[in-house]
Amino acid sequence: MRALLKERPGPGMSLREVPVPEIGPTDVLIRVRRVGICGTDGHIWDWDKWAQGRLHPPVVVGHEFMGTVAAAGGAVRGVSVGERVSAEGHVVDGTCLLCRTGQANLCERVQVIGVDRDGCFADFIVMPEGNVWRLDPSVPDNWAAVFDPLGNAVHTVMTADVSTKSVVITGVGSIGLMAIPVARAAGAAKVIAIDVNPHKLELARQLGADEVFDSRDPSTRERVYALTNGDGADVLLEMSGNGAALDLGLSMVRNGGRAALLGLPSDAVNIKLAEHIIFKGLTVFGIFGRKMFETWYQMQSLVTTRRIDLTPIITHVLPLEQFEEAFAMLKAGSAVKIVMDVSGELA
Amino acid sequence: MRALLKERPGPGMSLREVPVPEIGPTDVLIRVRRVGICGTDGHIWDWDKWAQGRLHPPVVVGHEFMGTVAAAGGAVRGVSVGERVSAEGHVVDGTCLLCRTGQANLCERVQVIGVDRDGCFADFIVMPEGNVWRLDPSVPDNWAAVFDPLGNAVHTVMTADVSTKSVVITGVGSIGLMAIPVARAAGAAKVIAIDVNPHKLELARQLGADEVFDSRDPSTRERVYALTNGDGADVLLEMSGNGAALDLGLSMVRNGGRAALLGLPSDAVNIKLAEHIIFKGLTVFGIFGRKMFETWYQMQSLVTTRRIDLTPIITHVLPLEQFEEAFAMLKAGSAVKIVMDVSGELA
Amino acid sequence: MRALLKERPGPGMSLREVPVPEIGPTDVLIRVRRVGICGTDGHIWDWDKWAQGRLHPPVVVGHEFMGTVAAAGGAVRGVSVGERVSAEGHVVDGTCLLCRTGQANLCERVQVIGVDRDGCFADFIVMPEGNVWRLDPSVPDNWAAVFDPLGNAVHTVMTADVSTKSVVITGVGSIGLMAIPVARAAGAAKVIAIDVNPHKLELARQLGADEVFDSRDPSTRERVYALTNGDGADVLLEMSGNGAALDLGLSMVRNGGRAALLGLPSDAVNIKLAEHIIFKGLTVFGIFGRKMFETWYQMQSLVTTRRIDLTPIITHVLPLEQFEEAFAMLKAGSAVKIVMDVSGELA
């Protein structure tokens, strides 16, 4: 089969022929149809410090996908050959404290596909049955291919509990953008998007943001307070991983408010803990992955009822063969979310 | 009447004769009986940077106290002359978003007695009726005098939700020490106290800590993991306000755990946000003041049922006239909690 | 001034001239502009068993209203003459456990205007300052007049936590109808309305219900399961106060679901506790009044952002003088929500 590989340490990826993987008794073999490219895949392409410390090439890259079941192990009961599926990319041990108490997304021994084990940028992928998510027929292929990052957005929004609340989102990359319609659908009364990229802020507005601001504009904080009755925003969703954006975001949250942090700073961050968190009595949530599988049911609900529309976020759909072009566009910032077709349908 | 005053900018305090304050229609005049000295009072004595930026002398110092009602304004209905009372020291506006939604401790326009308005180190103090707390006869005077810091400890513990959990407390000054019996009484399964002061760690053990560690001992983190089945502690209560202690404390919390932060760092703090909070899916609570008045009901419950005993923490009781000695002992670290008698009973 | 009075025990009400009430130091006198008629007012008109046991005539009726501040007591600080206001109709003692712990709507000594003390069907009403709610200029008078029942709907929906959930509403009188756009705005993925009245079900659909069913149709339960993937609905909002509707509603909730009960049965109700609540692990919320004032902030948010539209629910606006016609229409079921104009603007 074809597979997009990180073959060896160093930048880039290679499209190679590799054997179709074998399945164990509790596994499912999935013929991949569409995949999404994530910022993490960009770090792997670039072979940055994080990638160097975490990956052990050769490894098939990619963790966002959908396809159809091609084969199932002998002990698989809940999934059948031919079914259309996506899958949770965090393969967990199932036996630790976290897995046994409803927090499997925080499993102490998680293995992420496309990072710690072979991923989905290939004709086939093997997943444990417990990770597979059966798709409703009404979900478009391209939406199903990006359930992984959509799940990040949904988990962040739902943890922050936004119904009737004013919400500031710092950082509107693809997940931050997804968080806009999700927050609206989840009941947010006012969504304010903050970034430095005018194109993404324009897209944010199209996706339903009530107001958009450039974080470098010195009046931004004051204007957010003006929009929130002088109290500050009820909720911050931090999606940038940038220390300055976090500081700005925390400064905008009202006393007693909530902040959900998804963006990953690459280094330690300087935080005015007394001023921004303690005196204000803030509640701060670290967000990782997606709830397994509460978030998936929430996504299914949002998508099948069309409470959200992902179409404007998926700016490009390309055949797998054009992966180099796709990664180049993401690096250049000329695309938001790129879906690649693995099925050959677009070739 | 006598009052311990911060008379003018600069170090020290002065015991002076001042007029008895007047009460408005919704106020209560309280004859002060016993008062507690807080670390904040030490900052005011020293006239540190925080005190210079916040206080406007002359002001009567002190915010921890109990006494008896001496007079009540015409509109006061719920409190009578002669009743034994303590009081919440945060005077709030009652009209802001926070006050109207059950978070008055985070009022945007709070005035703290002994800081922003005249306090309790005096023969009399005026309080709004809404701040007064009527004391059960079974509560000893000295305990009632320290309901303010006890409330900090109770609010922190109850927010963190410790029932059947393993709890690490970083920093066992007087509030950290109070948190030990409170956490035990609230159901904590294991309480681990961490500090650098061997005398306070010894007192921590007497108060019910299952284990005590010196934060400078390089094996401390490893030993906490060993005590918590290799998972890490369920809950961190940060009571030190020290950046290194916070970093150590966060490193000990398990994935999916909780951290309640009460200690106030004087400067911004460097936090490994990705490693310690986001990847772990931590929930972090900023804690300020005490819930008005949920925490007071909880304190009343803990104290009247004798689920907690504050006696070991109140190491000294001195007459008000010996205030210089009292502040000197606190600075020297030779006392934990000092109660001063204002009634003359001990003179 | 004019006032609609329950003058003496027995059916009916009388429009009479009475003195303008006097205000105390912490009170506000409000010139009433628009009022809403509630089902409770119908019980008072009819002088049913509940009314006989609760009211002590003569009393001015009415608890839903808006108007402008005509005068303020000497201790009033947060409200000014001329301001446009509505008010919370539950006058609470402010000193009980409930009032002091953020649950004032459950005050042990609540006095309801128009029931336990003089109400708003009059040219003027006196309210304690703490009950007054200042209105945003964008809120239409007629909407502001029905903030009391809207608050019931919002408190019920927000307690049940409906984001991304499927919601069944049993009973679509005016509050049940309000709950439909509120649930949609708060993020519900699917709203199913159940009643016996085809006109109200038709209005339910106009207001955003995804499906409407007649509770007497024997296939209703089965169809709700079909709409909810065979699991049952996530959430029940019981707005009818009818035992059979409650039984049907509980039978439709999925294992682990939630039920919020607002409708008041006049007698004890027979409940299959093991089958419908215990085996299913349901959480059931009794709902009374509105959170003071969290619900009011939520209403303000929903209304000022136009996330909800109350216009279709307010089917009639009549001058106060036509009160007999108004009550007759409500009894006949030919109106849903009637607002009466007290200002003379419509006369």
Next chain:
Amino acid sequence: MRALLKERPGPGMSLREVPVPEIGPTDVLIRVRRVGICGTDGHIWDWDKWAQGRLHPPVVVGHEFMGTVAAAGGAVRGVSVGERVSAEGHVVDGTCLLCRTGQANLCERVQVIGVDRDGCFADFIVMPEGNVWRLDPSVPDNWAAVFDPLGNAVHTVMTADVSTKSVVITGVGSIGLMAIPVARAAGAAKVIAIDVNPHKLELARQLGADEVFDSRDPSTRERVYALTNGDGADVLLEMSGNGAALDLGLSMVRNGGRAALLGLPSDAVNIKLAEHIIFKGLTVFGIFGRKMFETWYQMQSLVTTRRIDLTPIITHVLPLEQFEEAFAMLKAGSAVKIVMDVSGELA
């Protein structure tokens, strides 16, 4: 092997020789050491209406046990032969909404051992690996044998959130009795036990109940209010399944309080919904089984730290061969909790 069988419809059970069961790849074979007898087993013995409708004889009875691992299937990774274990008796499908969202105890297709499939009153039992709980060496065999009902008590108490609260327990059979030390350990400030059986009330007091009352004493309600400052109890734990006890219990809960219902009424129950639940703004939790496996971690924490002591509740330990005597004692009410030894150690 020996097995205590419900051989055919009708009263009684029979000790028979049956084949040792076979294990699948994900199963564990456990050599049973000690078992507990539950009230449910009594219903099965009596062959009451519930048993007639649910069981399909022949079936091995019993669902409370501990033992050692005798063999493990090929795909079992987390449990080893020779390990000392107990197990969750609810065998769940792992694929339904409930199982995938942290509420497996409410699985739509649960199979209970000793009821829907072969149970533990036998020399061996087969359990799926996912149900097995590895025991800490410090847990006594007899305590480990009753983790199933202890889990009911812990799940009830922890759901009700009792820290610093006053708690009424209606019904002190073995689970109600277990709830007393559990509530104390979880932080309850005051525990009040109510029953009709003076021996059990005496045992309740020994186990830590602050007050005990006979539910038939007409002053009971008034005395509970006197003990709770006139407000009523914060929390009700209903353990009796008796309608009158539920009515009494609900009447004692304060406005805004919580009620957790574990006892299973055999028929529908008449509830004063308006008076006892809606006007009071109560939250009512239906409780079924134990959280899988949050409750097990909580039990482990309570038991290994000796925060609770189960010894007084286990009134008798008998060899399996004396099962007839054991069932007779339970029926006569002359025993509270009986553990049977299957290992032969006591024979």
